[in-house]
Amino acid sequence: MSAGFSAVQWNRRKLIYDGILIAGVVLFIGTFMTLGALRNPPTDAPAWIGLRIKAFGTCAFVMLTIILTIGPLARLSPRFLPLLYNRRHFGVLTFLVALVHAWSVVDWFSVQGAMDDLMNEMVASPGYGKFIGFPIKALGLAGLSILFLLAATSHDFWLAFLTPRIWKALHMALYVAYGVLVMHVALGVMQEDRRIFIPILLGGSFALVALLHIAAAWREREAAQEHDGWLVVGPPDSIPDKAARIVTAPDGERIAVFRDGNQIGALTNVCAHQNGPIGEGCIVNGLVTCPWHGYEYRLEDGCAPPPFTEKLATYRVRLRDGIVEVDPNALPLGTQAAIRIG
Amino acid sequence: MTRGHRTFHRLLWPVLALIVALGFTTALVKRPPPDPPADSAPKTRVDVLLPEPK
Numbered sequence: 001m002s003a004g005f006s007a008v009q010w011n012r013r014k015l016i017y018d019g020i021l022i023a024g025v026v027l028f029i030g031t032f033m034t035l036g037a038l039r040n041p042p043t044d045a046p047a048w049i050g051l052r053i054k055a056f057g058t059c060a061f062v063m064l065t066i067i068l069t070i071g072p073l074a075r076l077s078p079r080f081l082p083l084l085y086n087r088r089h090f091g092v093l094t095f096l097v098a099l100v101h102a103w104s105v106v107d108w109f110s111v112q113g114a115m116d117d118l119m120n121e122m123v124a125s126p127g128y129g130k131f132i133g134f135p136i137k138a139l140g141l142a143g144l145s146i147l148f149l150l151a152a153t154s155h156d157f158w159l160a161f162l163t164p165r166i167w168k169a170l171h172m173a174l175y176v177a178y179g180v181l182v183m184h185v186a187l188g189v190m191q192e193d194r195r196i197f198i199p200i201l202l203g204g205s206f207a208l209v210a211l212l213h214i215a216a217a218w219r220e221r222e223a224a225q226e227h228d229g230w231l232v233v234g235p236p237d238s239i240p241d242k243a244a245r246i247v248t249a250p251d252g253e254r255i256a257v258f259r260d261g262n263q264i265g266a267l268t269n270v271c272a273h274q275n276g277p278i279g280e281g282c283i284v285n286g287l288v289t290c291p292w293h294g295y296e297y298r299l300e301d302g303c304a305p306p307p308f309t310e311k312l313a314t315y316r317v318r319l320r321d322g323i324v325e326v327d328p329n330a331l332p333l334g335t336q337a338a339i340r341i342g
Numbered sequence: 343m344t345r346g347h348r349t350f351h352r353l354l355w356p357v358l359a360l361i362v363a364l365g366f367t368t369a370l371v372k373r374p375p376p377d378p379p380a381d382s383a384p385k386t387r388v389d390v391l392l393p394e395p396k
Contacts, residue, residue: 132372175355179362186369199370206366210359 017086021093028062029055029097049108054189056101061185063094064178065205072216074291078280081291088154091174095144095151102144105137136188139180146177159274168275182206224248230318230325233257236264236341239324242283249328254279255315257326258288258299265299265338266315266326273310300338314338 032055042048067090073080109118118137127133150171152158159167182202190198224231224247231247239245239259246269247255254269256279267288269279276292283289287296287305297304302312311333315326319341331337 131368175358179358182362183365183369186366190369191373194374199373203366203370206362210363213355 013082014086014089017082018089021090025059025063025093025097028059032058045111046108049104049111053101053104053108056097056104057185057189060094060098060101061181061205063090063097064174064181065209067091067094068174068178068209069212072212075216075277075280076212076219078291081280084292091147092151092154095147098144098147102140105140132187132191134187136184139184139187143177143181143184146173146180150174150177164272164274178209226250227320227325229327230320231255231328233324233326235322236262236319236324239264244279244281244288246277246279247326251328253328253330255326255328256288257317257324258283260286260299262342263299263338263340264317264319264324265302266317267297267299267302268313268315268330270312271295272304272312278312301334301336303334 033051036051036054042051067087070080070083070087070090074084106115106118109115121127121135122137122141125135125138127135128138150173153162153167153170162170182205185198185202190202224233226232231249233239233245233247236259239257241259241261244256244258247257249255254277255266256269256277257264257266258279260283267278269277271278271290271292273290273293273295276290276295278288278290278297281289281291283299284296286299288299289296295304295310296308297310297312302314304310313330313333314335314337315328315330316337317324317326317339319325319339
């Protein structure tokens with residue numbers, strides 16, 4: 001954790017994740033190119049490169065769509081948490097696939113001796129003042145630049161260097177990249193290829209990402225009941241042992257109320273590492289463990305065990321008439337606040 | 343995450359999504375119509391004038 005920077009630690013799960021990821025990309029691109037070549041056999045080098053552009057471009061867009069669905073899916077059901085486990089590698093591979101797509105575009109112009117046309121389209125196109133006809137390569141380059149920035153800063157070194165708050169804010173730019181790339185496809189291949197499945201797939205992908213985020217946000221919006229300014233959690237047994245119930249304060253802040261046997265404590269639901277939903281994690285070896293990357297905190301005071309230094313905000317908890325209640329006002333980081341019942 | 347951050351995010355992302363949805367819809371509306379199938383190509387003036395063979 002934050003005691004010092006350490007190199008990426010590979011483990012079996014990460015290797016399996018990456019193996020499946022790479023196999024999926026190879027299978028997608030191989031199938032796309034084979035079927036494309038069978039359906040409309042390329043007759044020359046530019047035609048082959050054109051097929052490669054489509055294969056890698058489609059693959060990168062599908063990967064980006066999947067990446068953006070992982071977060072809300074994991075919030076809706078813990079079954080999807082394994083997908084989240086190594087999402088950064090997924091993102092870096094997406095950038096590499098998108099890079100091959102962009103390089104293939106340059107290659108297409110290069111083999112035809114038309115690099116000047118490419119440069120003119122990028123820097124002096126009259127299409128910059130239009131909607132239909134806007135230079136889609138500029139949109140693609142903008143999207144690729146954002147993906148590069150995110151891939152280059154995806155390592156834990158940058159997370160520690162930039163601080164989690166800035167790192168997370170920077171990586172939210174992935175949504176901007178997705179929006180730019182949706183328009184790259186909508187103004188590009190969707191205008192050239194008039195078959196109906198292209199807008200259906202493009203619009204469907206965008207709608208899927210948007211609806212999953214709305215569904216995840218909707219589920220979290222319901223505020224807990226209040227009693228004398230305290231939030232009602234429920235009987236102690238309603239909190240699963242070594243896990244948490246998440247309650248939402250009227251201001252929208254989410255609080256994770258954990259139970260470890262007869263000890264009950266409340267922490268902010270936001271992990272200090274990457275803002276992960278700590279209340280969806282569980283207690284392992286007496287420590288609250290974030291489901292995203294395994295960062296650990298003591299339940300009693302929200303502090304990471306030595307030598308680590310992360311601290312979470314804690315909340316006062318009380319048992320009133322057999323009902324657990326939590327004070328929605330956060331205590332200073334690392335304040336001891338957990339109680340014992342029975 | 344402070345209340346200010348949360349308010350900012352609640353405004354920013356729906357606005358971005360709306361802009362992209364609007365852009366996609368406009369691109370779809372302005373998209374050229376599909377090519378007509380070959381067998382529904384317009385008949386020549388002579389075809390129209392001549393009766394169908396029985």
